[in-house]
Amino acid sequence: xxxxxxxxxxxxxxxxxxxxxxxxxxxxxxxxxxxxxxxxxxxxxxxxxxxxxxxxxxxxxxxxxxxxxxxxxxxxxxxxx
Amino acid sequence: xxxxxxxxxxxxxxxxxxxxxxxxxxxxxxxxxxxxxxxxxxxxxxxxxxxxxxxxxxxxxxxxxxxxxxxxxxxxxxxxxxxxxxxxxxxxxxxxxxxxxxxxxxxxxxxxxxxxxxxxxxxxxxxxxxxxxxx
Numbered sequence: 097x098x099x100x101x102x103x104x105x106x107x108x109x110x111x112x113x114x115x116x117x118x119x120x121x122x123x124x125x126x127x128x129x130x131x132x133x134x135x136x137x138x139x140x141x142x143x144x145x146x147x148x149x150x151x152x153x154x155x156x157x158x159x160x161x162x163x164x165x166x167x168x169x170x171x172x173x174x175x176x177x
Numbered sequence: 178x179x180x181x182x183x184x185x186x187x188x189x190x191x192x193x194x195x196x197x198x199x200x201x202x203x204x205x206x207x208x209x210x211x212x213x214x215x216x217x218x219x220x221x222x223x224x225x226x227x228x229x230x231x232x233x234x235x236x237x238x239x240x241x242x243x244x245x246x247x248x249x250x251x252x253x254x255x256x257x258x259x260x261x262x263x264x265x266x267x268x269x270x271x272x273x274x275x276x277x278x279x280x281x282x283x284x285x286x287x288x289x290x291x292x293x294x295x296x297x298x299x300x301x302x303x304x305x306x307x308x309x310x311x312x
Contacts, residue, residue: 102227104225104226104227104295104297105225105297105299105309106297106309106312142312143312146312150227150230150295153227153229153230153233154230155293169227169230169295171227171295172297172309172312173309173311173312174291174292174293174294174295174296174297174311175291175296175297175298175309175310175311176224176226176231176255176266176267176290176291176294176295176296176297176298177208177266177267177287177290177291177296177298
């Protein structure tokens with residue numbers, strides 16, 4: 097499974113880039129992206145339970161199964177307005 | 178109109194855009210950059226967004242307000258980039274037959290926006306430090 101992961105705000109800063117491409121085993125869930133990236137993106141540690149995930153520009157639950165070519169996004173706590 | 182832009186928001190134009198002969202009420206909420214937060218002096222703020230998704234989510238906010246409160250028209254614009262103290266970051270205008278649903282719609286609309294629209298604010302303080310709001 098090849099997917100793109102978009103990064104924003106503090107997570108983007110912590111990763112040092114605004115996007116990553118991941119090669120994942122079949123059946124990987126959206127929530128597992130965070131496990132995979134924990135070492136590469138230190139900011140995820142402190143935010144883990146407050147992060148939302150989006151796939152194809154819609155919020156998804158952590159158990160959402162990823163598909164080939166998906167564009168996922170890690171959404172840190174939002175602060176628009 | 179629903180949009181995200183780098184340029185200053187025109188509160189008057191956004192408000193006028195929701196006027197309608199059948200509407201006796203127009204309510205506009207303007208979010209403005211404040212000069213302090215949690216006891217620190219704010220010099221500037223910078224907004225960034227997951228733009229394509231944020232636009233979809235702003236459109237969803239407008240749709241919810243029409244469905245839930247029966248408001249006639251909704252205009253919602255959010256600014257991105259660097260903003261100085263006093264500048265408008267968001268403008269939400271609604272029109273309805275009577276004032277009650279207009280008041281409720283702007284309040285609820287801003288609550289939904291804050292929890293569902295992927296936009297982030299970074300505050301730059303007078304002491305040279307900065308922080309992402311909400312973390």
